[in-house]
Amino acid sequence: MFSLSAQTSRKESGADGLLKVVSLGEKVPADFWTKKHLFYSNGDTIRRSFEQYKGKLLVLDFWFSGCTKCLLHQKEISYFKQKYADSLIVIMVNSKNTKDNYEKIQHMTQQDWFKKLGINNFSSIIDDEYLSQILPSNGYPTYFWINNYGILQLITFRNLLNRNYQAPFIDKKR
Numbered sequence: 001m002f003s004l005s006a007q008t009s010r011k012e013s014g015a016d017g018l019l020k021v022v023s024l025g026e027k028v029p030a031d032f033w034t035k036k037h038l039f040y041s042n043g044d045t046i047r048r049s050f051e052q053y054k055g056k057l058l059v060l061d062f063w064f065s066g067c068t069k070c071l072l073h074q075k076e077i078s079y080f081k082q083k084y085a086d087s088l089i090v091i092m093v094n095s096k097n098t099k100d101n102y103e104k105i106q107h108m109t110q111q112d113w114f115k116k117l118g119i120n121n122f123s124s125i126i127d128d129e130y131l132s133q134i135l136p137s138n139g140y141p142t143y144f145w146i147n148n149y150g151i152l153q154l155i156t157f158r159n160l161l162n163r164n165y166q167a168p169f170i171d172k173k174r
Contacts, residue, residue, distance in 0.1 A: 012062050019133040019134050021135075022135055024152055026151065028150050029134065033049060034049050034051060036051060038125050038127050039130065040102065041123040042123070043109070050091075053091075054150070055100050057087055057146070058091070058146040059089070060147075061091065061092045061145075062132070062137045062140060062142040062143070062144070063092055063140055064066055064095075064100055066098075067140040070140050070142060071117055071119070072117065074163075075117065076161060092124035093131050094124050094126045096129050096132070101126070105124070109174055118128075142156075143155065
């Protein structure tokens with residue numbers, strides 16, 4: 001009985017403010033595309049939605065500043081973002097749950113060790129509450145793959161964007 005009660009309250013949007021969790025094979029909610037998120041980009045911030053990414057493969061890369069693996073693989077991810085710029089979008093997401101904030105991320109990006117990672121044009125959603133409620137992650141990094149139909153197609157805990165093997169979204173005819 002307790003288990004059913006816990007699932008019900010987590011899956012439904014109610015007075016407690018919890019949003020419905022999107023499960024594999026389900027479409028993201030309509031407001032997923034229109035909700036504005038706070039993006040950090042090289043020291044500046046801007047609010048924008050995902051509307052421009054609708055119809056493309058969207059990978060949400062959940063990370064936090066203490067996750068070395070989250071940051072080390074960004075150079076490899078950038079390679080795929082550039083190579084498949086017309087069809088693949090990868091967006092880093094930093095949740096409020098991580099306790100990272102603008103100042104902490106700004107400080108991190110100014111450090112020599114971070115600059116040595118070779119991450120150019122660092123960009124991430126910061127102070128997120130919405131995405132982490134509908135796509136909860138239990139570890140970092142976590143990648144949520146939303147296909148061009150708006151369906152949560154895959155959740156991975158290690159990056160599938162690696163030049164050493166064929167990524168699952170790549171048409172082998174290319």
